[in-house]
Amino acid sequence: MDRLEGRLQHYDWGSRDALAHLRGASPSGLPEAELWFGAHPTAPAMIDRGDGRCLDEVVAVGVVFVGVTIDIVHGQIVQLFIHGVTVITAAQRIA
Secondary structure, three states, X not given: OOEEEOEEEOXXXXXXXXXXXXXXXXXXXXXXXXXXXXXXXXXXXXXXXXOOOEHHHHHOOOEEEOOEEEEEEOOEEEEEEEOOEEEEOEOOOOO
């Protein structure tokens, strides 16, 4: 199983310590609104395979279908996983 490192998204409405606490890290001092564990092109999660690749590069070799990646080799499904988990913390009302 690969370890994913989520990407922080800083928006004014984000909490200044909730995601840091969740990650076991020191608060950055910036509002941390979202932690993305997905393959979004603007902030793909890093995947720990020792080669510095992002999740979007890894899933690009498979077939993407509604947030699910399916790797097919010789007509057989060899891997199926959902990509696109986001953890959201808000310090104030968003909408």
